[in-house]
Amino acid sequence: MAVLTNKYKDAIFEIRTLRENDLITTARLSYIDGDNAEFVHPMGDKMPMLHYNTPVKVVAFNPQEGFQMLAGTVFISTDSRLQVRSLKILQDRDRREYFRINLHADAEAYIVGQGDNVNTEDVNISSSIPVIVEDISLSGIQLACEQTLEKGLILVVEVQIFDKNMMFHCQVMRLAKEDPPIHYYGCSFLDHTDQEIDALCYELFHLQRIELRKRRKEEQAAKQGTDKKR
DSSP states (O other): OOOOOGGGOOOEEEETTTTOOOOOEEEEEEETTEEEEEETTTOOOOOOOTTTEEEEEEEHHHETTEEEEEEEEEEEOSSSOOEEEEEEOHHHHHHHHOOOEEEEEEEEEEEEEEEEEEOOOOOGGGGEEEEEEEEESSSHHHEEESOOOTEEEEEEEEEETTEOOOOEEEEEEEEEEEEEEEEEEEEEOSHHHHHHHHHHHHHHHHHHHHHHHHHHHHHHHHHHHHHHHO
């Protein structure tokens, strides 16, 4: 039985490194046979060359089927196609472990409560805390700031990601690390359904693709400008 239904046939996939979650390429599903799949570039461009047996993460979103994440290993990699074998669908626990997008985006955090005592109706805008959203996962975000935050604090975090404003409701769970004077905090999402998280992930991947295309166009334009000067 195929790990993906035919409803994903026209979906845009992202091929990412398994652990670091770095984007390797976007792709279109060419065919699926059991737990083996072949991908080609959606625009017909050349595919990056990957080493045999490289572990990869395959991410897709389909409006009917939802957000899907799989893991497998590279079997055949050429500049025109990528075959991934031994694909398996990552369950919720694995999805939370492997899904992470690095952002490093400036943001504002507002303290709205502690523990179970939450008041989102009376947020003091003037008391915002400048933070950096280092990354986002299916379960929460990692914040970096100079201010000391107590475990259990409830925050509303506003961040602009690729020109789009987003807001997260989360709770400080732990001090992840320190690099004086900066503190890094792991924060868990609150009041977000699985469907909302799936939609968020899709939106972030979509925004990343837009940003990636924009950067490629800028690089190509810069290269053409350099070639004309020669």
